Amino acid sequence: MPTVPSITLRDGNTIPQLGLGVWQVDPGITARVVTDAIEAGYRSIDTAEGYHNEEGVGEAIKRASVPRGELFIASKLRNGGHARDQALSSFDKTMKALGLEQLDLFLIHWPVPSQGKYVEAWKALIELKGQGRIRSIGVSNFNQDHIERIIAETGEVPAVNQVELHPYFQARERLAYNLAHEIHIEAYSPLGSGSVLDDRTVAEIASKHGRSAAQVLIRWHLQQGFIVIPKSTHKARMVENIDVFDFELDDDDMKRIDGLEKGERGRTGSNPATASFLF
Numbered sequence: 524m525p526t527v528p529s530i531t532l533r534d535g536n537t538i539p540q541l542g543l544g545v546w547q548v549d550p551g552i553t554a555r556v557v558t559d560a561i562e563a564g565y566r567s568i569d570t571a572e573g574y575h576n577e578e579g580v581g582e583a584i585k586r587a588s589v590p591r592g593e594l595f596i597a598s599k600l601r602n603g604g605h606a607r608d609q610a611l612s613s614f615d616k617t618m619k620a621l622g623l624e625q626l627d628l629f630l631i632h633w634p635v636p637s638q639g640k641y642v643e644a645w646k647a648l649i650e651l652k653g654q655g656r657i658r659s660i661g662v663s664n665f666n667q668d669h670i671e672r673i674i675a676e677t678g679e680v681p682a683v684n685q686v687e688l689h690p691y692f693q694a695r696e697r698l699a700y701n702l703a704h705e706i707h708i709e710a711y712s713p714l715g716s717g718s719v720l721d722d723r724t725v726a727e728i729a730s731k732h733g734r735s736a737a738q739v740l741i742r743w744h745l746q747q748g749f750i751v752i753p754k755s756t757h758k759a760r761m762v763e764n765i766d767v768f769d770f771e772l773d774d775d776d777m778k779r780i781d782g783l784e785k786g787e788r789g790r791t792g793s794n795p796a797t798a799s800f801l802f
């Protein structure tokens with residue numbers, strides 16, 4: 524079984540560089556999907572209250588052949604739960620659904636600037652970390668101005684920022700601030716929610732290495748030091764996506780994939796500056 528390298532976060536904790544994302548995994552099949560992933564060698568699972576599948580993740584953790592201490596479980600605070608009391612009760616709900624005493628990583632799911640409460644949410648995460656209920660805290664979908672604000676108001680720097688990132692949507696200017704502050708980038712939709720899998724350039728590079736398009740895309744992330752959480756509900760694809768530690772893309776491959784950037788047109792999800800949906 525492949526061994527996934529660990530990344531050391533700025534708070535000293537470690538996270539597997541590759542994990543399974545379960546966004547859009549149907550709650551009814553989540554326990555099976557996460558069990559398949561653990562059997563395939565995944566030790567890191569990324570869920571969220573907003574995915575409505577934390578219970579399935581919890582069921583898979585309970586029945587796993589692997590001890591809890593070897594798993595890295597991450598979840599996220601829902602957008603409607605930014606006020607302190609709601610954040611604390613949302614967190615309790617998450618922990619009950621997962622059946623866990625301590626969470627490895629908890630993120631603010633979206634900043635929702637129009638709601639204006641993400642600093643309050645960040646303070647609640649700091650409080651929970653102080654109580655030892657969460658090992659690492661971070662954010663998701665935060666732009667530079669959002670991160671600057673939480674740091675200015677609390678002094679606490681997030682361990683990670685989970686953002687949409689793939690060859691069609693790199694928007695590198697937003698990554699620089701994170702990298703300068705040792706905030707690790709975690710790439711969601713690393714395959715562009717599947718949109719980059721049929722790319723001709725990626726197919727050429729895949730055939731050169733005798734690997735699949737998904738494997739090439741995952742290598743592209745790993746070789747830049749990003750944490751990456753591809754999603755699949757199919758065990759054979761999970762096995763394929765983690766089987767990426769025995770080959771390397773060369774500089775030319777990396778540059779060709781960098782050249783696929785489409786800017787805003789490549790974005791598949793919502794824009795964090797304007798996303799205002801509450802859940």
Ligand code: A2P
Pocket residue numbers: 544711712713714715716717720735737738752753754755756757760761763764
């Ligand atoms: P499925 O879940 O049916 O396997 P992303 O991680 O960027 O969100 O991309 C996820 C999408 O890519 C899903 O539609 C998933 O489909 C598909 N996918 C994941 N891994 C592979 C793979 N190795 N080959 C083909 N499609 C894949």
